[in-house]
Amino acid sequence: MTPFTYTTPESIDEAVDKKASDTRAKFIAGGTNILDLMKVNVERPDQLIDIKDLPENTITENEEGGLRLGALVTNADTAYNNLVEQRYPLLSMAILAGASAQLRNMATDGGNLMQRTRCYYFYDVATPCNKREPGSGCSAIHGFNRIHAILGASDKCIATHPSDMCVALAALDATVNVTGKAGQRSIPFGEFHRLPGETPHVDNTLQPDEIITSIDLPAKGFPTHYYYLKLRDRKSYAFALVSVAAALEVEGDIIKEARIALGGVAHKPWRNTEAEALLQGKQAVRENFKQAADIIVAGAAGYKYNSFKIELAKRAIVRALEEAFAHSIA
Amino acid sequence: MDSIFKSKPKISTGQEPVAAEAVFSPVNLKVNGNSYSVQLAPWTSLLDALREYLNLTGTKKGCDHGQCGACTVLVNGKRINSCLTLAVRHQKDEITTIEGLANGDELHPLQQAFIDHDAFQCGYCTPGQICSAAGLINEGKAKTQADLKDLMSGNICRCGAYTNILNAIEEVYKVEP
Numbered sequence: 001m002t003p004f005t006y007t008t009p010e011s012i013d014e015a016v017d018k019k020a021s022d023t024r025a026k027f028i029a030g031g032t033n034i035l036d037l038m039k040v041n042v043e044r045p046d047q048l049i050d051i052k053d054l055p056e057n058t059i060t061e062n063e064e065g066g067l068r069l070g071a072l073v074t075n076a077d078t079a080y081n082n083l084v085e086q087r088y089p090l091l092s093m094a095i096l097a098g099a100s101a102q103l104r105n106m107a108t109d110g111g112n113l114m115q116r117t118r119c120y121y122f123y124d125v126a127t128p129c130n131k132r133e134p135g136s137g138c139s140a141i142h143g144f145n146r147i148h149a150i151l152g153a154s155d156k157c158i159a160t161h162p163s164d165m166c167v168a169l170a171a172l173d174a175t176v177n178v179t180g181k182a183g184q185r186s187i188p189f190g191e192f193h194r195l196p197g198e199t200p201h202v203d204n205t206l207q208p209d210e211i212i213t214s215i216d217l218p219a220k221g222f223p224t225h226y227y228y229l230k231l232r233d234r235k236s237y238a239f240a241l242v243s244v245a246a247a248l249e250v251e252g253d254i255i256k257e258a259r260i261a262l263g264g265v266a267h268k269p270w271r272n273t274e275a276e277a278l279l280q281g282k283q284a285v286r287e288n289f290k291q292a293a294d295i296i297v298a299g300a301a302g303y304k305y306n307s308f309k310i311e312l313a314k315r316a317i318v319r320a321l322e323e324a325f326a327h328s329i330a
Numbered sequence: 331m332d333s334i335f336k337s338k339p340k341i342s343t344g345q346e347p348v349a350a351e352a353v354f355s356p357v358n359l360k361v362n363g364n365s366y367s368v369q370l371a372p373w374t375s376l377l378d379a380l381r382e383y384l385n386l387t388g389t390k391k392g393c394d395h396g397q398c399g400a401c402t403v404l405v406n407g408k409r410i411n412s413c414l415t416l417a418v419r420h421q422k423d424e425i426t427t428i429e430g431l432a433n434g435d436e437l438h439p440l441q442q443a444f445i446d447h448d449a450f451q452c453g454y455c456t457p458g459q460i461c462s463a464a465g466l467i468n469e470g471k472a473k474t475q476a477d478l479k480d481l482m483s484g485n486i487c488r489c490g491a492y493t494n495i496l497n498a499i500e501e502v503y504k505v506e507p
Contacts, residue, residue: 001373003353003371003373004372004373005372006372006416006418028416028419031414031415031416031419032396032411032414035375035414035415035416036395036396036414038373039394039395048372048416050419052419076408076469080469080471099484100396100399100483100484100485101409101462101465101466101469101481101482101484102396102399102402102409102410102411102462102465102484103396103411103414103484105408105409105410105465106410106411106414106415235480236479236480236483237483237484
């Protein structure tokens, strides 16, 4: 690990000031990803700004009748929070599908959004990687790309976003609240993470001086028909090859509203509102789910080792929607 | 011990070496009810602090990347990977390691159960497995055997003693089949 100084601001404003005045500084909250990346020299901050003890660590009801998750609440405390379990069980299910109990006890909700890809070439400083070192090339496109993207990739980067929690947050239409030198702003979840394009080293739309303070969940939580399906090489403690967060609002067997978000397939949690709109007013049956799945994967492109993900994603979407419809907690 | 305190921090790559006196600062840790004050660099992990500076070598270093669980300790009763956190961040916390679980000569029920069920072969993962199981019991979220397996999946046993490990935990913490 490269040496760094360690600072402990006492307020969000002080944390923002420290970050704004040092371009090589990084925030540390749970630390489970940044310290890992520092050990392999992918991240080499000259200052770690420890925000762990700042007050953004509670879950409260927000003005819109939803919930506000403090950025520093741990993933475990979020997943097991009574209000989250009752009103947003999809979120609990997704969080508990990720990492291990030990990691979830440290990792925070804000940090979950900020985690970097687990592309092996990004982690290996001996190989070119446009995300780690802009302009150096992408080792994955012609390398071993089993875990890589099939949607929204570019010729500069085919990495995926590794989060499970974020897939549920995308499906639930969450909002990310941030504070920077210019003040506060709110970012719709779908606009927080970005596609790689020509600048894959930029994971998201957060500015260098900005910090996530909380995540808002809207009132609608789809607590009765939901499912998070995670497919991976082993049953527990592995990243998704494909995951699907599915949420339905139904009347009898007619779909009033559908939400579908995919993980493990793109540089950001993947949503397709056209497919969701197609299901509106339709019967909750396999044929219709298949049509929605076809729309979602229509533009998918595989590489040498990950083409299997296209068919896998289609089937996973259908199965997740069927499970969501059947998975009724009345 | 003295020679350990005087040793310089390991700096892996890159930049100019940093003078030891510039980076060491006193860090206060409370481990197994005992208070310690040691001079540490900010990049010393909690795991390295326990092993290299406090001589509490029961906690093991496996992967050093949060993937194997061998370094699991309890911080304020919650299980975490001590390799993925910095010692300097835990000065207000109560840390419990495998050395702190027994009550004098009386083994912790999990320790006894691991012996009774022969829940290890080489034993390297065992301190982490036991601390993780203690954290699991504190959490109280495992209701079934499937939950138990899933919630213990952050601890890897390369000898493959999983069946006996799960039996040992079930001896102490009852779940539905």
